[in-house]
Amino acid sequence: MMIFDMWVSVGKTKILGPLICDVGTAAELKKIFHGGTRSPNSRYVLLQPITKRRDKMPQTEEDRLKQTLRNLEVKTSVLEVPQADRDQMTNKAMEMMNMFDDSTRKLTWGPVKTSDPGCRKVVGEIKETPTEYELVMQDFNDHLVNAGMNLSHPTCFGLIPTGGGTYPAALGAFIPATLASYSGFPRKVTTIVEMENKLIEWVAGLFGYPAGHAGNITSGASLSSLTAMAVARDSMGLKAADFHRCVVYCSEFTHYSVLRGLRAVGLREAVLRTIPLDQLFKMTTTALEKQIKEDKEAGLVPFLVVATVGTTLTGTVDPLNDIADVCERHQLWLHVDAAYGGFFALCDEMKPLFAGVERSDSILVNPHKGLFTPVGVSVLVVKDGKKLQQCCSMEQTPSCFAECQLFSDEHVSPSELSFEISRPFRGAQMWLPLNVFGVGVFRTALQEKLLLTRYFYGKLKETGDFELPLEPELSVVVFRATAPPGVDINDFNQQLLEGLNSDGKIFMTPAVLSNQFYLRVCVLAFRTHVEHVDLCFSVIQEKRLRLRESLRSEA
Numbered sequence: 001m002m003i004f005d006m007w008v009s010v011g012k013t014k015i016l017g018p019l020i021c022d023v024g025t026a027a028e029l030k031k032i033f034h035g036g037t038r039s040p041n042s043r044y045v046l047l048q049p050i051t052k053r054r055d056k057m058p059q060t061e062e063d064r065l066k067q068t069l070r071n072l073e074v075k076t077s078v079l080e081v082p083q084a085d086r087d088q089m090t091n092k093a094m095e096m097m098n099m100f101d102d103s104t105r106k107l108t109w110g111p112v113k114t115s116d117p118g119c120r121k122v123v124g125e126i127k128e129t130p131t132e133y134e135l136v137m138q139d140f141n142d143h144l145v146n147a148g149m150n151l152s153h154p155t156c157f158g159l160i161p162t163g164g165g166t167y168p169a170a171l172g173a174f175i176p177a178t179l180a181s182y183s184g185f186p187r188k189v190t191t192i193v194e195m196e197n198k199l200i201e202w203v204a205g206l207f208g209y210p211a212g213h214a215g216n217i218t219s220g221a222s223l224s225s226l227t228a229m230a231v232a233r234d235s236m237g238l239k240a241a242d243f244h245r246c247v248v249y250c251s252e253f254t255h256y257s258v259l260r261g262l263r264a265v266g267l268r269e270a271v272l273r274t275i276p277l278d279q280l281f282k283m284t285t286t287a288l289e290k291q292i293k294e295d296k297e298a299g300l301v302p303f304l305v306v307a308t309v310g311t312t313l314t315g316t317v318d319p320l321n322d323i324a325d326v327c328e329r330h331q332l333w334l335h336v337d338a339a340y341g342g343f344f345a346l347c348d349e350m351k352p353l354f355a356g357v358e359r360s361d362s363i364l365v366n367p368h369k370g371l372f373t374p375v376g377v378s379v380l381v382v383k384d385g386k387k388l389q390q391c392c393s394m395e396q397t398p399s400c401f402a403e404c405q406l407f408s409d410e411h412v413s414p415s416e417l418s419f420e421i422s423r424p425f426r427g428a429q430m431w432l433p434l435n436v437f438g439v440g441v442f443r444t445a446l447q448e449k450l451l452l453t454r455y456f457y458g459k460l461k462e463t464g465d466f467e468l469p470l471e472p473e474l475s476v477v478v479f480r481a482t483a484p485p486g487v488d489i490n491d492f493n494q495q496l497l498e499g500l501n502s503d504g505k506i507f508m509t510p511a512v513l514s515n516q517f518y519l520r521v522c523v524l525a526f527r528t529h530v531e532h533v534d535l536c537f538s539v540i541q542e543k544r545l546r547l548r549e550s551l552r553s554e555a
């Protein structure tokens with residue numbers, strides 16, 4: 001065993017005391033650190049020249065412990081990346097991000113890859129020892145930049161285009177991560193909490209909620225929904241013994257995240273009524289009210305209606321005012337899932353569709369869809385904020401956690417308004433772009449998406465080659481190609497969809513309406529412009545004609 005007095009600088013100069021090493025390691029250390037040079041094995045540790053050498057063992061138990069601790073500190077000092085290396089890492093990351101941006105732009109005329117079949121084989125194991133940063137970034141590059149599905153690609157028309165944050169929004173994810181920002185409770189981070197509250201207030205204002213509301217920023221609509229279900233359950237005073245008699249009303253097109261949320265909050269046994277849709281694919285209010293009356297007569301406990309602003313499949317908006325009337329008459333909680341469609345409320349021409357939204361009890365909307373933030377940002381607002389607080393917080397902090405008392409009289413803590421305690425500063429991903437760009441450009445971008453949708457719909461209609469079961473309300477077009485004589489239209493369109501997605505120029509998903517197979521285009525990526533919609537249209541026409549041709553030659 002040898003002891004060295006060493007002057008070690010880790011990041012900013014810091015003197016560490018003696019190090020205990022076995023001889024081999026000590027010699028190696030000397031070689032590695034002498035003269036302040038950096039070794040490949042100690043990339044982030046800078047050492048000043050060794051000043052003194054002692055061969056004595058430490059005298060006390062405490063000395064020994066301290067020296068062991070110092071050794072551990074030196075070993076773990078690689079976690080504190082010095083500025084020069086940070087710059088190198090950042091530059092490499094920037095290179096990769098720029099390549100991604102470039103490929104996203106260039107891919108306008110190239111493939112949107114939907115899968116990376118080699119991925120499982122290629123991705124390495126997690127190892128005990130470090131891997132060179134360059135190699136790790138190469139992996140990222142291969143698997144993130146050059147492979148996988150990019151749901152924010154300009155020619156992604158499938159699902160709901162999501163994520164693909166604008167650059168300031170991406171910085172909104174990065175900066176709080178570097179600052180270790182924590183928005184769980186306001187004691188030390190009042191400004192962050194205030195910023196998030198301001199964003200929630202802005203969203204609440206968009207939907208006409210009066211003062212007294214409260215909300216939280218969650219990771220997605222699924223978690224926002226789950227929270228809303230829990231608040232509705234508690235506010236209506238439901239107890240576990242009654243869950244099997246409780247009734248939830250949604251439509252055939254309600255997103256399944258709502259149903260999963262219900263299960264998660266204990267309402268798996270609740271009765272779920274799927275209210276039929278009208279010809280415009282909106283919840284039929286007369287059927288809703290009739291069902292509620294029947295359920296009441298049968299001794300059940302109707303308590304919750306879920307309406308959707310922008311159904312995933314057709315982009316339609318349920319008749320909010322009519323549904324709110326029914327809820328009012330029967331004292332039911334009205335929750336609005338505006339995950340996809342909510343931010344279209346920014347566009348004046350869409351306002352009539354939102355009439356009545358202010359009468360709902362809770363609403364969620366996804367900035368990671370309509371505001372083009374990176375994935376992981378959803379806003380839930382509950383009109384009566386106290387109900388959210390009562391649902392999520394404890395009446396009293398358990399005495400063993402008394403020291404962690406999070407709450408203050410001045411500020412309600414975000415952790416009292418959500419089921420999370422540690423939570424990242426997700427709001428920064430909204431705050432930065434909304435301030436850097438201003439709200440106006442988001443309104444304009446959403447107007448562009450609405451117009452592109454109408455443009456695409458018009459082009460399909462003009463050909464006479466497609467069935468179009470509904471006019472788009474927001475930014476979804478549902479359609480199917482007419483089939484050649486003797487060919488089943490569902491089969492024809494299924495084959496067409498396979499063909500459309502086969503070379504990855506565009507990406508689309510289907511919609512099954514009344515057991516009929518349709519194709520569906522959703523325009524929401526902020527980079528999608530008229531050239532991409534034109535490309536989509538021409539690919540559809542080309543593949544449709546080719547499929548007809550091949551079926552004819554087979555016949």
Ligand SMILES: Cc1ncc(COP(=O)(O)O)c(C=O)c1O
Pocket residue numbers: 159160219220221222223255257308310311312337338339340366378
């Ligand atoms: C209407 C609707 N609700 C909820 C969700 C689920 O959203 P998230 O992925 O943010 O949980 C989606 C996703 O597309 C949706 O369209």
